[in-house]
Amino acid sequence: MNKFKTMAPESRRVLYAIAAAVALFLLGQAVHPGFLGLASVESILVIASFVGLVAAGQCFVILIGGIDLSVPWVLNAGAIVLTTTSLGLESRAPIAIVAALAMGIVVGAINGAGVAIFGIPAVVMTLAMNGIIEGLVLGLTGGFTCSACSSYAPPFVQALAHDSLLGVPDALLLWLVVIVLVTLALNITRFGRATYALGNNPRAAVLAGIDARGMTIMLYAASGFFAALAGILLVGFGGQASLGMGDPYLFTSIAAVVIGGVNILGGRGHYLGVAAGAVSLTVLVSVLLALNMPDYVRSIAYGVVILGLLLAYGRERET
Amino acid sequence: MQPDTTADALPRGNRLGHLIAQNIGLILAGAILLIAIVAFILIYGIEQQRLPGNFELTSTVNSAVPLAFAAVGQCFVVLTKGIDLSVGGVVDLANAMAAVTMGKSLTSGLVWSVVILMVGAACGLVNGLLVALGRLQPIVVTLGTLSIYQGLAIRVLPEPGGAIPPSFTNFLVNPNAPYALIFIVLLALAWSAFRRSRAGVDLYAIGNDEAAARALGVNILRTKIIAYMLDGTLAAAAGLFLAASATAGDATTGNSYTLSSIVAVVLGGVSLFGGRGSAIGAIAGALITTLIVNILFFGHVNPLFQSFYEGVFLLIAVVVGGVIGGTIRRRPK
Amino acid sequence: MLATPAVAAIAARSVSKSFGGVKALISASIAISPGSVHALVGENGAGKSTLIKILGGRITPDAGSVTIDGEPAHSGIAASRRHGIGTVFQELTLLPFMTVAENLLLGREPRGRFGLIDRAAMPDVAERELAALGITHIDPRALTADIALAERQIIEIARVILAKPRILLLDEPTSALVEREVAWLFGQIRALRDGGTGIVFTSHRWGEIAAIADRITIFRNGSDVGCFDSIDEDEAITLMTGRQLEALFPVRTPAPAKPPVLTLRGVRAEGIAPLDLALSSGEILGIGGLAGHGHRSLFFGLFGAPGFTQGEIKQDGRAIRIRSPRDAIRAGIALVPEDRKSEGLFLPLKIRDNLTLPILARLSRFGAIRRGAERSLVDDTIAQLAIRTPSPSQPVGVLSGGNQQKVLLGRWLLTKARILLLYDVTRGVDVATKHEIYDLVAKLAREGYAILFYSSDAEELAHLCHRVLVMRRGAFVADLPGADLTAEAIVSAAMRESAHAA
Amino acid sequence: APKKFKIALSNSYIGNEWRIEMVNLFKAALEMEPYKSQVEGSYFNSGNNVSQESQQISGMIAERVDAILVDAASPTGLNGIIQQAHARGILVISFDNVVTTPAAIKVNTDQFKFGETLATWVAKKIGGQGNVIMVTGVAGTTVNEQRNKGAESVWQKHPGIKIVNRYAGDWDSATAEKNTAAILPSLPKIDGIWCQGGTDGVLKAFIAAKRTPLPPTAGEAENGFRKFMLGYMGQKVDGLSIGQPPYLVLVALELARRILNKTYPRRDITIPFPFVTDATVKAGQTVFPQMTDSFFTDFTDSGPNAVVKVGVNAALHGTPGPGTLTVHLPKV
């Protein structure tokens, strides 16, 4: 308990975020018996993993005071690159996955370059990029995600989203790996130190020899990577890519990051909290769906619960 | 006995240089707007073999008015170093209420307008209280309230419909003359009065450095609440204009104003880091955004590539603006 | 001096204040008589600023009371203003993207038609008001972000003085000021005091305390430990620190005659004329002169932030290019900037993270930091520099200013840089820590570091440096050898030239 | 040569395959007789943004087109500008997502009947008894409301049917699948599915949750859903599939041409919606096993009373078919 008190506020928020996710699960069980069943929990966590992956990238850029509004169409483009490159063939899965991820990295790096080198505000750069990718995808494919494919995601990718290993869905295992890797990257590597330094005080970071441009480009590239990765998994999940499939992930990924206790102005927060935030939001949506209420009530309740959670533990200290 | 420091006075930068430094954002917005106007007239002229006339002016102005109001509202909040994602929700709510309540006469339209503006202010008040008193980050507060306001809007108007009195439409967005320019001018005048008020100065102070502003005795709570309430009121006004030009209501059409108001504010040279910029710039930004749509229309771009061009234009505008700005600022003093 | 009236202009009785777990004030008391200057002295973190913030109504004490003219004071900035209190806070409260005039007139802007603020008139009003205070070198139309730190501090002071306060609280108002500006400030203070204003003044420069204080209260660990009409420096330091200090400045050792490690030829940057300069290892080369005359451009130019626009830099005889701080760090150059909060430290991050940031490449394998190696380096540095902290995991922001400064110095020593650019490193640092920093600087020089040392404190330059170059209008106007250098010589070199200009 | 009619298509949104097919059909038609020689066409997209679409329609007015075909971002949001177009003598025909103003002629299917038909089929299939889920569309839209009302009118007549959950699928397979996956594990056994859109996504979520065999399903005309009717992913489903036909645009185009030629009165047209069941579904005609699940199979019509017949390449690539294009408008 004493340790809890002396914890940095950001670390404490990670615990709060996890507690919130658990509480929402319990709430779900209370209002809708069966909600806490193994299948139900598993299924919800798999859906949360998509949000969680996008939010990993979003978390990186938010940690340096940026934001990535291009995730919807980078995700979508990742999905479409996968289907159009793989043509649904298992043999082409590796190259298709690499192509999709490379696309995400390149687009993200361009975002980063726009922000770091040309000094374009992140909101504008990434919003414009979202439009640019959308236009390119629609224009280049003629609007069809893969008209020549007999099947869409290669079986390997579909298995990734649907199969289990030792009773744990593969998608969840993948997310778990990502959680571990991102947490390690942020906490025990040079890269992580530089990220927090940049997010806390960019001027001082540059004066301490941090390559701010390189880091910024790298972090946005990571965001592109994770958006594309989520796109790949979503194709596996649904079996196909569809236009607009990334749209729900914009605000949700930002919300997950903030509910997870990351400061939107940068420099403070942990991915573990973000992962909990992603779970919270997904559970919340599921509970609201399960409650069988009119759309407008659901919309209002969603907002009220998010604000309630934030009021409970997301308050800033007085300046 | 006072050892004065005058003997060593350094040469000063000239007044023009200072003026440019202080208004750099506004100057850029003006430059981009000018470029956009010229580009529009050129493209229109080439495509249509004539110059844009009254109709084009009127429809452009009428399209720009709701966005101008939403953008100025957004500008208040951005100046405090905040951001408002609930603009779209408030526009929806106002739009929906207008369609349901106004009935047939101009009088009832105007009376209800006042009520709706007050509802907008109340929405802003909720945002402001959560941000200032609840000490929550504006982006998530307004993400939450966006969902709430949209829900309320759908509750008010479950499916598109209702009606706006034609007299009310003619009052706000007369389709035959660019008469809505008056509202833009009024908006700009109101802004410059606000800019010269206690609250206006305090708003900038908060955006510059909130801790310093607090130490200087600025009432942070009051000022932020004023900013968010004005924002909510103006977003509601945008909803009224939208309803008026549509002549009916739809609880979902306002959504696009969230992002487009932010884009307009940025194009208008207002810093997302707070404390710098002007609502006049935001108005210019709204006009630029509107003109880009026109340019793309008359440029007959492939609709599939439309968002590509929008994105590219946005980047070009911001980069060119930045380059011009950099050149002006680096000009030898 | 006026006789001390029975009723204090402002007094604090047994005030306590904690921030989280930190007890900033423990039952501290002070009473300021009208028409007197009351100095608060104490080490960094002794609680001076906290007390001033309480007196100024910016924060409320957890316990204890504040009285004004014997009456209980209302808390809050607005109330304090009504009480006639004016405060210059230690961290400047100027608004960077507003003009000097807007800052100066904040809250009392001239009104025009319809009671609206007459923005057009503001620069002229500000210009007149500044001129009345004898300030004519600062353009009221400039953005505050564009003027030098010293100028900002002067504007901050002017803003408060212009409100004609009955009680004036000055928290380290001179930290960025050079002597002549300090003299100007003291003139203002004396005038106000003679008009009956009760004044609180803090500074870490003993000379200033001795010159201006009518009474001195000494703070230690959050409590007042003594109040004197006069006290000598050694005694005061003993009370502040609980131990005795030897001479403030270390014994000067002669500069070794070695070939220069660093030579600049014809370097230019914004605000500096082509400059030539040579720095040897083991040398402490002082740079002096009035604020705003190009020192910053010289130091930051050498550090590549941004680099010089022209000219040649040679290190050990070889030409090098420094276009970014990374280039500079690679070349073994370190910069300790004046504003440690905005340009040096990451306040919410751990001491450890702050210390090792530039050397992580050395400390990590495959990108992962070797914790053990880092830990021992950090512990060594903390011990070597005597950084007072319970643990290297503390956020650097909770340390006292002097210890923060030591962390910053430690960071650069860890880089094994041999050329140190120290830019006003003792700004806002308490006497004891200054003493430690001086010792450290002298020791580093003896160990062969080459040190370029700028200070706004001429005493410091005079006593510490082997040689001092005085800058004016971006050029070196005097080269003063160190043997029997005095502060007066530096100041007058900086002033003499201005006589010509005027 | 006689002057060509300028006809512009204002399409609010191009982000799903239905809209893409619709635009492609329009493009193809412009290359086919009689339109090739009589119509000069253009088409625009407004990113689902009402004010942009409104501005584009202003542009069309400025370009002095003869007719505007509108698939609207909002049933009401364009009323103002459409009234202006009408006042300037421009023929405005709205289709699919139709507008409410009388200044526009409407071409559509009956959305209430859509929901009602789906529900009637489900009710009959499960014998008026059992648990049913409703997967709805985008909240706040007329189409969603009408389809839901149509369904509710049927449920009222069947007290034995329990609607165990209503949730939004937003007419999008990915959303429908995600939401179904989230909620399904905690629901009791489902006997029937009523789905406005994204039907294949719902079924995939059922398979993932091992809720097989799949219950009888009434849904939209996604290719994926119809594949399930044929047998897909190891499942064969009893289903009714109704499509909002993309060729509504061709009906609108033909109507515009005929009205401008003064060979047809100005009046609204409601066309019957094409539908298939597991009994009638036919590969290559009403389902395309080679194509994506999200492809919209009802780009063309079939049978003796077909409204219009076009080839799959017209829908896919906008390439014209051979010969002339005949669109059958209802007899006057």
Ligand SMILES: Nc1ncnc2c1ncn2[C@@H]1O[C@H](COP(=O)(O)OP(=O)(O)OP(=O)(O)O)[C@@H](O)[C@H]1O
């Ligand atoms: N807002 C705060 N939050 C946490 N700790 C604080 C805060 N303000 C002051 N402190 C702590 O309270 C103690 C007293 O600080 P204060 O600023 O009053 O010292 P000071 O005497 O003014 O020091 P200096 O000479 O360095 O200005 C220090 O330990 C400081 O770290």
Ligand SMILES: Nc1ncnc2c1ncn2[C@@H]1O[C@H](COP(=O)(O)OP(=O)(O)OP(=O)(O)O)[C@@H](O)[C@H]1O
């Ligand atoms: N010769 C000059 N002519 C015009 N402007 C000058 C000149 N020298 C310096 N300045 C201006 O004065 C400002 C401060 O310059 P700079 O920061 O280099 O001086 P400094 O001595 O390092 O300041 P400080 O001592 O306050 O830290 C800059 O804006 C610079 O442009």
Ligand SMILES: [Mg+2]
């Ligand atoms: Mg202090």
Ligand SMILES: [Mg+2]
């Ligand atoms: Mg200086």
